[in-house]
Amino acid sequence: MNEMPSKLQARAQRKTAKRDEKKRRIAESAIEALKELGYANTSLRDIAAHSDQSLGMLHYYFEDRAELIIYCVEIYKEQFVNDLFQALEGVSGRDQVVEAFSEALVTSIIDDEMTHRLWYDIRNQALFDVAFRPVVAEIEAKLIGIVQLAFEKAGKDPVGDVAIHYALLDGVFRQMMQHQIMGHPMPRRDLKSVFGALLAQFL
Incomplete structure (x- = not known):
């Protein structure tokens, strides 16, 4: 009696998985265009060209450019958060946390x-476009959670709001990234020293 509904359910699940996979492939191609051109200079036509898809196909999977960009942001920031979590998962104590967290941040800046x-571009856009605010808030909440995890792993209690510690760390991260992009990169060793000193001060 239940065989047909089960088959229909399995078919629907396969169809959904296939659709999700297609959306992700399109988004991964879109990220390349967005990284190169930035939010303001990237149209759906540019994204279609980079992903070898028609505009009609993009509109089939995404209602508009904003929806596609939000999906892209969720994908790549999720990976960043996961990388930081993995770096901290197996460590304990202040020294290990400073070493692992600094290494993960430096690796991400360089790679x-x-x-x-693109993340900072979209975050700035959220000041003007309400469509981006929920995803930016969600991502920043996860990043604040990573800083909270660092305190827990180090066995320390933050002095004041963890969000303030995150904001300071984020400001330094952005500044170091900006140096890399604008042709004034710091050696890896020096980058790690900057983050190590800041994290040691926090922890």
Whole structure:
């Protein structure tokens, strides 16, 4: 009696998984265009060209450019948060936390500077476009959670609001990233020293 509904459910699940996979592939291609051109200079036509899709196909999966960009932001920032979580998961004590957290931040700046540039671009856009505010708030809440985790792993209680510690760390991260992009990169060792000193002060 239940065989047909089960088959229909399985078919629907496969269809949903296939659709999600397609959306992700389109978004990954869109990220490349956005990293190169920035939010303001990237149209759906540019994204279609980078992903080898028609405009009609983009509109089939995403209602508009804002929805596509929000999906893109969720994908790449989720990976950043996961990388930081993994770096802290197996450590304990102040020294190990400072070492692991600093290394993860420096690696991300060097390897993903253009992706982070897009994040700051979208975060600025959220000041003007309410469509971006929920995803920006969600991502920042996760990043604040990572800083809270660092305190817990170090066995320390934050002095004041954890969000303030995050804001200070984020400001330094953005400044170091900006140096990389604008042609004044710091050696890896010096970048790590900057983050190490800041985290040691926090913790």
